Amino acid sequence: MVDILHRVGIKSSLSVVYKALATREGVAAWWTNNTSGEGRVGGTLEFSFSADGVEIGGFEMKILELHPAELVRWQVLNGPAEWIGTTISFELKLEGDYCIVLFKHQGWKEPVEFMHHCSTKWAIFLMSLKSLVETGTGRPNPNDVKIDNWN
Amino acid sequence: MVDILHRVGIKSSLSVVYKALATREGVAAWWTNNTSGEGRVGGTLEFSFSADGVEIGGFEMKILELHPAELVRWQVLNGPAEWIGTTISFELKLEGDYCIVLFKHQGWKEPVEFMHHCSTKWAIFLMSLKSLVETGTGRPNPNDVKIDNWN
Numbered sequence: 001m002v003d004i005l006h007r008v009g010i011k012s013s014l015s016v017v018y019k020a021l022a023t024r025e026g027v028a029a030w031w032t033n034n035t036s037g038e039g040r041v042g043g044t045l046e047f048s049f050s051a052d053g054v055e056i057g058g059f060e061m062k063i064l065e066l067h068p069a070e071l072v073r074w075q076v077l078n079g080p081a082e083w084i085g086t087t088i089s090f091e092l093k094l095e096g097d098y099c100i101v102l103f104k105h106q107g108w109k110e111p112v113e114f115m116h117h118c119s120t121k122w123a124i125f126l127m128s129l130k131s132l133v134e135t136g137t138g139r140p141n142p143n144d145v146k147i148d149n150w151n
Numbered sequence: 152m153v154d155i156l157h158r159v160g161i162k163s164s165l166s167v168v169y170k171a172l173a174t175r176e177g178v179a180a181w182w183t184n185n186t187s188g189e190g191r192v193g194g195t196l197e198f199s200f201s202a203d204g205v206e207i208g209g210f211e212m213k214i215l216e217l218h219p220a221e222l223v224r225w226q227v228l229n230g231p232a233e234w235i236g237t238t239i240s241f242e243l244k245l246e247g248d249y250c251i252v253l254f255k256h257q258g259w260k261e262p263v264e265f266m267h268h269c270s271t272k273w274a275i276f277l278m279s280l281k282s283l284v285e286t287g288t289g290r291p292n293p294n295d296v297k298i299d300n301w302n
Binding site: 102111115130145 | 153155156158160246248249251254264266296299300
Protein backbone atom coordinates (compact mmCIF):
# COMPACT_ATOMS: atom_id res chain seq x y z
CA MET A 1 0.00 0.00 0.00
CA VAL A 2 1.32 3.40 -0.94
CA ASP A 3 -0.29 6.77 -0.35
CA ILE A 4 -0.37 10.21 -1.91
CA LEU A 5 0.03 12.83 0.83
CA HIS A 6 -0.13 16.63 0.64
CA ARG A 7 -0.37 19.66 2.92
CA VAL A 8 -1.62 23.09 1.97
CA GLY A 9 -2.43 26.06 4.17
CA ILE A 10 -5.23 28.43 3.25
CA LYS A 11 -5.67 31.87 4.77
CA SER A 12 -9.27 31.33 5.78
CA SER A 13 -11.57 29.97 8.43
CA LEU A 14 -12.12 26.22 8.76
CA SER A 15 -15.78 26.60 7.84
CA VAL A 16 -15.12 28.25 4.48
CA VAL A 17 -12.60 25.57 3.46
CA TYR A 18 -14.92 22.85 4.72
CA LYS A 19 -17.73 24.19 2.52
CA ALA A 20 -15.43 24.05 -0.53
CA LEU A 21 -14.75 20.36 0.22
CA ALA A 22 -18.10 19.16 1.47
CA THR A 23 -20.51 20.57 -1.09
CA ARG A 24 -21.02 19.82 -4.77
CA GLU A 25 -20.79 23.53 -5.63
CA GLY A 26 -17.56 23.87 -3.65
CA VAL A 27 -15.78 20.93 -5.25
CA ALA A 28 -16.97 22.01 -8.71
CA ALA A 29 -15.15 25.31 -8.27
CA TRP A 30 -11.68 23.85 -7.63
CA TRP A 31 -11.63 20.25 -8.97
CA THR A 32 -13.94 19.98 -11.92
CA ASN A 33 -16.82 22.09 -13.18
CA ASN A 34 -18.68 18.97 -14.17
CA THR A 35 -19.86 17.64 -10.82
CA SER A 36 -23.18 16.11 -9.89
CA GLY A 37 -24.68 14.23 -6.98
CA GLU A 38 -25.42 14.88 -3.36
CA GLY A 39 -23.08 16.11 -0.66
CA ARG A 40 -24.30 13.92 2.24
CA VAL A 41 -22.84 10.91 4.05
CA GLY A 42 -23.71 7.76 2.08
CA GLY A 43 -24.45 9.82 -1.03
CA THR A 44 -22.33 9.81 -4.14
CA LEU A 45 -20.65 12.57 -6.09
CA GLU A 46 -19.81 12.14 -9.76
CA PHE A 47 -16.99 14.11 -11.34
CA SER A 48 -16.10 14.18 -14.99
CA PHE A 49 -13.14 15.82 -16.66
CA SER A 50 -12.83 17.24 -20.13
CA ALA A 51 -9.76 18.45 -21.94
CA ASP A 52 -9.90 20.32 -25.21
CA GLY A 53 -13.66 19.76 -25.22
CA VAL A 54 -13.38 15.95 -24.99
CA GLU A 55 -14.36 13.97 -21.90
CA ILE A 56 -11.19 12.29 -20.68
CA GLY A 57 -12.43 10.49 -17.61
CA GLY A 58 -14.48 10.61 -14.49
CA PHE A 59 -14.86 9.40 -10.96
CA GLU A 60 -17.73 8.35 -8.72
CA MET A 61 -17.14 8.89 -5.02
CA LYS A 62 -19.12 7.64 -2.05
CA ILE A 63 -19.08 10.12 0.80
CA LEU A 64 -17.90 8.15 3.85
CA GLU A 65 -17.48 10.94 6.39
CA LEU A 66 -18.44 14.59 6.76
CA HIS A 67 -17.41 16.25 10.02
CA PRO A 68 -17.99 19.99 9.75
CA ALA A 69 -14.76 22.01 9.95
CA GLU A 70 -12.76 18.79 10.52
CA LEU A 71 -12.86 16.05 7.93
CA VAL A 72 -14.20 15.00 4.53
CA ARG A 73 -13.61 11.42 3.39
CA TRP A 74 -14.61 9.75 0.14
CA GLN A 75 -14.28 6.25 -1.29
CA VAL A 76 -13.81 5.77 -5.02
CA LEU A 77 -16.62 3.61 -6.46
CA ASN A 78 -15.85 4.14 -10.14
CA GLY A 79 -13.03 5.65 -12.14
CA PRO A 80 -9.65 4.51 -13.38
CA ALA A 81 -8.95 0.89 -12.32
CA GLU A 82 -6.14 1.95 -9.99
CA TRP A 83 -8.49 4.31 -8.11
CA ILE A 84 -11.33 1.89 -7.37
CA GLY A 85 -11.53 1.15 -3.65
CA THR A 86 -9.03 3.83 -2.69
CA THR A 87 -10.01 6.53 -0.20
CA ILE A 88 -9.46 10.26 -0.34
CA SER A 89 -9.52 12.40 2.78
CA PHE A 90 -9.14 16.04 3.71
CA GLU A 91 -8.39 16.76 7.38
CA LEU A 92 -8.69 20.37 8.52
CA LYS A 93 -7.13 22.22 11.46
CA LEU A 94 -6.38 25.81 12.35
CA GLU A 95 -2.79 27.13 12.73
CA GLY A 96 -2.56 30.88 13.23
CA ASP A 97 -4.18 32.55 10.23
CA TYR A 98 -4.22 29.34 8.22
CA CYS A 99 -6.63 26.50 7.72
CA ILE A 100 -4.26 23.56 7.19
CA VAL A 101 -5.50 20.83 4.87
CA LEU A 102 -3.88 17.42 5.25
CA PHE A 103 -4.73 15.44 2.16
CA LYS A 104 -4.44 11.66 1.79
CA HIS A 105 -5.25 9.47 -1.21
CA GLN A 106 -4.77 6.03 0.30
CA GLY A 107 -4.97 2.40 -0.71
CA TRP A 108 -3.07 2.39 -4.00
CA LYS A 109 -1.96 -1.20 -4.62
CA GLU A 110 1.23 -0.32 -6.49
CA PRO A 111 3.30 2.84 -7.05
CA VAL A 112 2.51 2.82 -10.79
CA GLU A 113 3.43 5.68 -13.09
CA PHE A 114 -0.21 6.86 -13.04
CA MET A 115 0.13 7.30 -9.27
CA HIS A 116 3.12 9.61 -9.80
CA HIS A 117 0.95 11.64 -12.19
CA CYS A 118 -2.01 11.78 -9.78
CA SER A 119 0.27 12.86 -6.93
CA THR A 120 1.46 15.90 -8.88
CA LYS A 121 -2.05 16.60 -10.17
CA TRP A 122 -3.54 16.53 -6.65
CA ALA A 123 -0.94 19.12 -5.55
CA ILE A 124 -2.04 21.39 -8.37
CA PHE A 125 -5.74 20.92 -7.58
CA LEU A 126 -5.09 21.62 -3.88
CA MET A 127 -3.41 24.87 -4.96
CA SER A 128 -6.59 25.50 -6.98
CA LEU A 129 -8.61 25.00 -3.77
CA LYS A 130 -6.28 27.47 -2.01
CA SER A 131 -6.71 29.96 -4.83
CA LEU A 132 -10.50 29.53 -4.84
CA VAL A 133 -10.81 30.24 -1.13
CA GLU A 134 -8.23 33.03 -0.98
CA THR A 135 -9.07 34.85 -4.21
CA GLY A 136 -12.51 33.60 -5.27
CA THR A 137 -11.12 31.89 -8.39
CA GLY A 138 -10.07 28.26 -8.69
CA ARG A 139 -8.64 26.37 -11.68
CA PRO A 140 -11.09 23.44 -11.82
CA ASN A 141 -10.11 21.90 -15.15
CA PRO A 142 -7.23 19.64 -16.11
CA ASN A 143 -6.23 22.03 -18.84
CA ASP A 144 -6.01 25.02 -16.50
CA VAL A 145 -2.62 23.74 -15.38
CA LYS A 146 -1.10 21.09 -17.62
CA ILE A 147 1.54 18.99 -15.86
CA ASP A 148 2.49 16.40 -18.49
CA ASN A 149 1.32 14.59 -21.66
CA TRP A 150 -1.55 12.99 -19.69
CA ASN A 151 -2.85 16.46 -18.67
CA MET B 152 9.02 3.30 4.31
CA VAL B 153 6.91 5.79 2.42
CA ASP B 154 7.79 7.68 -0.73
CA ILE B 155 6.96 10.95 -2.43
CA LEU B 156 6.29 10.32 -6.12
CA HIS B 157 5.61 12.75 -8.96
CA ARG B 158 5.42 12.85 -12.75
CA VAL B 159 5.79 15.91 -14.95
CA GLY B 160 6.17 16.15 -18.72
CA ILE B 161 8.29 18.86 -20.26
CA LYS B 162 8.13 19.85 -23.92
CA SER B 163 11.84 19.52 -24.51
CA SER B 164 14.64 17.14 -25.35
CA LEU B 165 16.04 14.78 -22.71
CA SER B 166 19.41 16.51 -22.82
CA VAL B 167 18.05 19.96 -21.93
CA VAL B 168 16.07 18.60 -18.95
CA TYR B 169 19.05 16.50 -17.87
CA LYS B 170 21.25 19.60 -17.83
CA ALA B 171 18.75 21.39 -15.57
CA LEU B 172 18.95 18.47 -13.13
CA ALA B 173 22.61 17.49 -13.32
CA THR B 174 24.38 20.84 -13.06
CA ARG B 175 24.64 23.34 -10.24
CA GLU B 176 23.54 26.16 -12.54
CA GLY B 177 20.54 24.14 -13.71
CA VAL B 178 19.27 23.24 -10.24
CA ALA B 179 19.84 26.82 -9.04
CA ALA B 180 17.40 28.05 -11.68
CA TRP B 181 14.40 25.96 -10.58
CA TRP B 182 14.99 24.83 -6.95
CA THR B 183 17.00 27.44 -5.14
CA ASN B 184 19.22 30.27 -6.29
CA ASN B 185 21.59 29.60 -3.44
CA THR B 186 23.37 26.47 -4.64
CA SER B 187 27.01 25.55 -4.38
CA GLY B 188 29.18 22.50 -4.92
CA GLU B 189 30.14 20.25 -7.76
CA GLY B 190 27.88 18.39 -10.16
CA ARG B 191 29.84 15.11 -10.40
CA VAL B 192 29.26 11.59 -9.05
CA GLY B 193 30.57 11.42 -5.49
CA GLY B 194 30.53 15.22 -5.20
CA THR B 195 28.15 17.16 -3.02
CA LEU B 196 25.72 19.97 -3.76
CA GLU B 197 24.61 22.37 -1.04
CA PHE B 198 21.29 24.15 -1.28
CA SER B 199 20.03 26.83 1.04
CA PHE B 200 16.62 28.45 1.13
CA SER B 201 15.65 31.91 2.24
CA ALA B 202 12.20 33.35 2.78
CA ASP B 203 11.58 37.05 3.32
CA GLY B 204 15.37 37.53 3.38
CA VAL B 205 15.95 35.02 6.20
CA GLU B 206 17.66 31.66 5.69
CA ILE B 207 15.07 29.03 6.58
CA GLY B 208 17.00 25.86 5.93
CA GLY B 209 19.29 23.97 3.67
CA PHE B 210 20.28 20.58 2.34
CA GLU B 211 23.52 18.85 1.44
CA MET B 212 23.23 16.18 -1.22
CA LYS B 213 25.73 13.57 -2.31
CA ILE B 214 25.44 12.82 -6.01
CA LEU B 215 25.02 9.03 -6.27
CA GLU B 216 24.28 8.65 -9.99
CA LEU B 217 24.47 10.76 -13.13
CA HIS B 218 23.45 9.00 -16.35
CA PRO B 219 23.18 11.56 -19.13
CA ALA B 220 19.62 11.92 -20.47
CA GLU B 221 18.43 9.12 -18.15
CA LEU B 222 18.86 9.51 -14.40
CA VAL B 223 20.04 11.80 -11.61
CA ARG B 224 20.11 10.41 -8.06
CA TRP B 225 21.11 12.16 -4.84
CA GLN B 226 21.39 11.10 -1.20
CA VAL B 227 20.67 13.59 1.55
CA LEU B 228 23.70 14.02 3.83
CA ASN B 229 22.46 17.02 5.80
CA GLY B 230 19.19 18.86 6.17
CA PRO B 231 16.01 18.42 8.19
CA ALA B 232 16.23 15.29 10.39
CA GLU B 233 13.51 13.51 8.41
CA TRP B 234 15.47 13.97 5.16
CA ILE B 235 18.84 12.56 6.27
CA GLY B 236 19.59 9.29 4.50
CA THR B 237 16.66 9.61 2.09
CA THR B 238 17.30 9.51 -1.66
CA ILE B 239 15.94 11.73 -4.40
CA SER B 240 15.87 10.60 -8.01
CA PHE B 241 14.81 11.97 -11.36
CA GLU B 242 14.30 9.40 -14.14
CA LEU B 243 13.93 10.73 -17.68
CA LYS B 244 12.32 9.24 -20.78
CA LEU B 245 10.91 10.53 -24.04
CA GLU B 246 7.19 10.24 -24.92
CA GLY B 247 6.22 12.04 -28.10
CA ASP B 248 7.12 15.70 -27.71
CA TYR B 249 7.63 15.35 -23.97
CA CYS B 250 10.53 14.57 -21.71
CA ILE B 251 8.81 12.72 -18.86
CA VAL B 252 10.37 13.15 -15.41
CA LEU B 253 9.56 10.46 -12.85
CA PHE B 254 10.50 11.87 -9.47
CA LYS B 255 10.99 9.83 -6.28
CA HIS B 256 11.94 11.02 -2.80
CA GLN B 257 12.36 7.69 -1.04
CA GLY B 258 13.24 6.35 2.37
CA TRP B 259 11.06 8.48 4.65
CA LYS B 260 10.69 6.58 7.92
CA GLU B 261 7.21 7.88 8.76
CA PRO B 262 4.45 9.75 6.88
CA VAL B 263 4.83 12.79 9.14
CA GLU B 264 3.10 16.09 8.47
CA PHE B 265 6.36 17.54 7.13
CA MET B 266 6.34 14.80 4.48
CA HIS B 267 2.87 15.93 3.34
CA HIS B 268 4.30 19.47 3.03
CA CYS B 269 7.39 18.33 1.11
CA SER B 270 5.24 16.28 -1.27
CA THR B 271 3.22 19.35 -2.28
CA LYS B 272 6.34 21.52 -2.37
CA TRP B 273 8.17 19.07 -4.69
CA ALA B 274 5.22 19.20 -7.11
CA ILE B 275 5.49 22.99 -7.20
CA PHE B 276 9.27 22.89 -7.73
CA LEU B 277 8.88 20.31 -10.51
CA MET B 278 6.44 22.72 -12.17
CA SER B 279 9.17 25.35 -11.74
CA LEU B 280 11.58 22.99 -13.57
CA LYS B 281 8.96 22.61 -16.34
CA SER B 282 8.55 26.37 -16.54
CA LEU B 283 12.32 26.94 -16.60
CA VAL B 284 12.86 24.56 -19.50
CA GLU B 285 9.76 25.54 -21.49
CA THR B 286 9.84 29.31 -20.96
CA GLY B 287 13.34 30.14 -19.69
CA THR B 288 12.04 31.22 -16.27
CA GLY B 289 11.78 29.07 -13.17
CA ARG B 290 10.49 29.93 -9.69
CA PRO B 291 13.47 28.82 -7.59
CA ASN B 292 12.53 30.25 -4.21
CA PRO B 293 10.11 29.01 -1.57
CA ASN B 294 8.33 32.35 -1.59
CA ASP B 295 7.72 32.28 -5.34
CA VAL B 296 4.81 29.92 -4.70
CA LYS B 297 3.69 29.74 -1.10
CA ILE B 298 1.75 26.56 -0.29
CA ASP B 299 1.13 26.85 3.46
CA ASN B 300 2.32 28.47 6.72
CA TRP B 301 5.65 26.61 6.41
CA ASN B 302 6.27 28.19 2.96
